[in-house]
Amino acid sequence: MAKQRVDVAGNAASFIDQDDIHEPVHDKNLWAARMKRDAAARAVPEWEDLRTIASLIKEHTLTHLDHYLEMFEANAIKRGAKVYWARDAAEHNQHVWEILSARNIDAIIKSKSMLQEECGMTAFLENRGISVTESDLGERIQQLDNQPPSHIVMPAIHKTPADIAGIFAKAIGTDPNNTDPHYLNEAMRADARKRFLKAGAGMTGANFAIAETGTFVVCTNEGNADIGASVPPVHIASIGIEKLLPKVSDLGVFIRLLSRSALGTLATQYTSHFSGPRKGGELHIIITDNGRSKRLGLDDFWHSLKCIRCGACMNTCPVYRRSGGLAYGATYSGPIGIILDPTFDESKYSELPYHSTLCGSCSEVCPVKIDISDQILKWRKVMAAKKYLPISRRLAFGAAGKVFEHPTLFHGAETAASAAMKVTPHFLLYNRGLNPWGRHRELPHFAKQTFREWYLQYKQTDKDQEPQQ
Amino acid sequence: MKVALFIPCYIDAIYPEAGIATYELLERFGLEVAYPLNQTCCGQPMANEGDQENSAAAERLFVENFSGYEYIIGPAGSCVKHVRHHLDAIPQTAAVTEVRTRTYELVEFLHDILQVEAFPWAYFRYKASLHNSCSAIRGLHIAQPSEHMAPYYNKSESLLKMVEGLELVPLDRPDECCGFGGTFCVTDEAVSARMGLDKVHDYERQRAEYVISPDMSCLMHQQGIARKAGIDMKFIHIAQVLNGGPF
Numbered sequence: 001m002a003k004q005r006v007d008v009a010g011n012a013a014s015f016i017d018q019d020d021i022h023e024p025v026h027d028k029n030l031w032a033a034r035m036k037r038d039a040a041a042r043a044v045p046e047w048e049d050l051r052t053i054a055s056l057i058k059e060h061t062l063t064h065l066d067h068y069l070e071m072f073e074a075n076a077i078k079r080g081a082k083v084y085w086a087r088d089a090a091e092h093n094q095h096v097w098e099i100l101s102a103r104n105i106d107a108i109i110k111s112k113s114m115l116q117e118e119c120g121m122t123a124f125l126e127n128r129g130i131s132v133t134e135s136d137l138g139e140r141i142q143q144l145d146n147q148p149p150s151h152i153v154m155p156a157i158h159k160t161p162a163d164i165a166g167i168f169a170k171a172i173g174t175d176p177n178n179t180d181p182h183y184l185n186e187a188m189r190a191d192a193r194k195r196f197l198k199a200g201a202g203m204t205g206a207n208f209a210i211a212e213t214g215t216f217v218v219c220t221n222e223g224n225a226d227i228g229a230s231v232p233p234v235h236i237a238s239i240g241i242e243k244l245l246p247k248v249s250d251l252g253v254f255i256r257l258l259s260r261s262a263l264g265t266l267a268t269q270y271t272s273h274f275s276g277p278r279k280g281g282e283l284h285i286i287i288t289d290n291g292r293s294k295r296l297g298l299d300d301f302w303h304s305l306k307c308i309r310c311g312a313c314m315n316t317c318p319v320y321r322r323s324g325g326l327a328y329g330a331t332y333s334g335p336i337g338i339i340l341d342p343t344f345d346e347s348k349y350s351e352l353p354y355h356s357t358l359c360g361s362c363s364e365v366c367p368v369k370i371d372i373s374d375q376i377l378k379w380r381k382v383m384a385a386k387k388y389l390p391i392s393r394r395l396a397f398g399a400a401g402k403v404f405e406h407p408t409l410f411h412g413a414e415t416a417a418s419a420a421m422k423v424t425p426h427f428l429l430y431n432r433g434l435n436p437w438g439r440h441r442e443l444p445h446f447a448k449q450t451f452r453e454w455y456l457q458y459k460q461t462d463k464d465q466e467p468q469q
Numbered sequence: 470m471k472v473a474l475f476i477p478c479y480i481d482a483i484y485p486e487a488g489i490a491t492y493e494l495l496e497r498f499g500l501e502v503a504y505p506l507n508q509t510c511c512g513q514p515m516a517n518e519g520d521q522e523n524s525a526a527a528e529r530l531f532v533e534n535f536s537g538y539e540y541i542i543g544p545a546g547s548c549v550k551h552v553r554h555h556l557d558a559i560p561q562t563a564a565v566t567e568v569r570t571r572t573y574e575l576v577e578f579l580h581d582i583l584q585v586e587a588f589p590w591a592y593f594r595y596k597a598s599l600h601n602s603c604s605a606i607r608g609l610h611i612a613q614p615s616e617h618m619a620p621y622y623n624k625s626e627s628l629l630k631m632v633e634g635l636e637l638v639p640l641d642r643p644d645e646c647c648g649f650g651g652t653f654c655v656t657d658e659a660v661s662a663r664m665g666l667d668k669v670h671d672y673e674r675q676r677a678e679y680v681i682s683p684d685m686s687c688l689m690h691q692q693g694i695a696r697k698a699g700i701d702m703k704f705i706h707i708a709q710v711l712n713g714g715p716f
Binding site: 013017038044048361379382389406440441443447450452 | 476478480481482483484485486488489492504506507508509510512515517518519520521522526527530555603604606607608614615616617618619642645646648649650651652653654655656657658659660661662663664665666667689690692693694696697
């Protein structure tokens with residue numbers, strides 16, 4: 001089990017150490033997104049109220065989820081959609097496969113869907129001879145490089161234009177030395193056109209599903225979901241059960257928050273509402289659980305289901321910006337990944353909650369007010385209680401706990417320097433060979449006298465100077 | 470007013486001058502300052518690891534040492550944040566909750582409780598940057614977090630503005646975490662060091678001679694980074710500036 005555990009700190013170190021370009025540029029680009037988000041949010045006087053309202057709507061919906069799911073299903077069916085239920089990834093993928101194979105479809109075009117990522121759908125379909133093309137530019141880059149997305153909204157943000165030029169040169173024959181984004185974008189656009197026309201089905205996810213109308217809403221900046229849903233005769237949408245909103249009037253709150261939080265833009269370029277199949281076409285909706293009901297039952301963690309996948313927590317996270325999303329070794333990375341991934345596999349993702357300084361910025365930017373930072377600390381408690389902590393860490397803290405428990409042990413030191421040894425990152429004592437403190441840092445200078453020694457001396461002098469009665 | 474001084478373990482051993490400055494500063498305001506001699510640690514290092522079992526004893530001792538005082542004052546945001554928000558490895562008796570609500574970080578105590586309006590004895594003729602720790606900002610609301618859309622305030626800055634001679638220079642990323650994060654600084658060494666270096670470079674760009682903070686633990690990390698990188702910069706606790714020493 002331990003072998004399988006994702007070494008997120010080690011992966012992040014590799015991201016930093018690879019060269020002098022990737023990490024600094026990644027940090028700079030995402031910080032710029034955070035700054036744009038701040039400016040966009042500041043321009044909305046009621047921003048903090050919107051966050052509160054969005055959080056309340058989500059809490060309400062999640063609390064009555066069964067009711068709204070059935071309402072959505074009934075209304076979607078009324079509008080002519082076919083609705084399927086999937087308990088887990090296997091059922092979800094099976095539904096997709098059955099829809100495609102019944103129609104002899106061997107090529108699909110898809111837009112971004114974190115749920116389909118979660119389900120490992122692309123690999124599943126490719127194993128069955130279906131050609132799958134990602135149509136979101138970032139996702140397409142990742143697909144061609146055989147990597148999962150590293151960011152919810154900007155899947156290839158960890159790559160430089162030079163990386164992308166190299167990938168496109170191999171895949172579609174562009175000039176490997178031309179790193180001009182417009183040139184690369186245009187070349188991929190031309191390649192994608194052919195694939196849109198050839199696809200037997202278009203697949204999308206959904207950002208929101210409206211119970212009262214049976215409509216779902218897909219937000220993109222490239223319009224790729226719209227072509228995918230409009231050109232091929234069959235549209236299949238994968239929708240997580242947490243995407244529900246009760247009413248159309250709730251939607252405005254979330255549309256105002258989503259793109260401002262994600263990229264600092266007022267809205268995504270395309271906000272498309274799908275209400276039943278278009279004339280002569282088919283619409284299939286797969287409502288998928290895949291661990292969400294289980295999460296809904298976790299007192300400390302169910303609030304993570306409010307997430308609208310904007311990625312603001314990733315952009316603001318100082319640790320994520322230095323790590324790159326692939327370091328997390330999971331579908332979801334960054335702060336939201338830290339609290340979602342362990343619900344899929346506690347052992348595998350047991351190190352993730354420690355990949356945080358608990359600075360708390362994620363909780364403050366979250367447009368639906370998920371207490372992300374607090375949940376990270378709560379996950380640490382789960383990991384510690386279940387003994388997922390590495391042995392060395394457990395030993396260090398057992399020893400520290402003892403020292404702090406007994407004042408005499410703690411103050412037993414004769415000199416300030418030896419007192420300092422007890423509190424200076426004591427893990428050093430357990431890890432002398434590696435000395436993780438000292439690779440990039442000098443040790444603090446030890447004081448000649450502890451505060452305690454000074455205080456006792458000061459009090460003594462005070463007493464000596466008191467007039468004798 | 471009788472108050473108790475809570476000196477976190479690393480200040481006791483590595484930065485006693487921050488403790489001395491705090492003690493002297495509180496006495497200057499006419500407070501009777503007690504220093505319970507049996508204090509060790511508030512339990513934060515263990516609790517932050519999620520290790521409730523090993524933090525419980527330290528927490529119990531903390532409450533024992535600090536019961537019965539009107540205020541408990543610690544010159545360390547992250548330790549005070551632990552006491553106020555996360556000291557929950559032991560049963561929450563009346564004594565425990567009493568100690569938790571009476572524990573204050575130094576800046577918020579000076580700003581909110583004493584409502585200090587001047588530090589006539591303080592003089593600091595340097596260009597300096599202020600580092601409020603994340604725990605102090607988002608845990609204790611010592612300043613408005615930059616990502617939260619509400620009117621600006623910054624309690625440490627307000628206090629420092631009363632110090633004659635001091636020129637505060639703003640940062641490109643004012644409240645970006647420096648990467649200390651307690652155990653994070655060694656378990657996640659590469660990311661922690663990179664964050665620290667970015668922070669130190671920000672000070673350098675602003676030509677700060679000093680970095681002043683209510684949290685010496687962040688500064689221990691930043692100072693280590695600056696020294697290793699050969700950057701000449703001094704790091705001191707806000708109490709030393711407000712008290713006019715010891716430096």
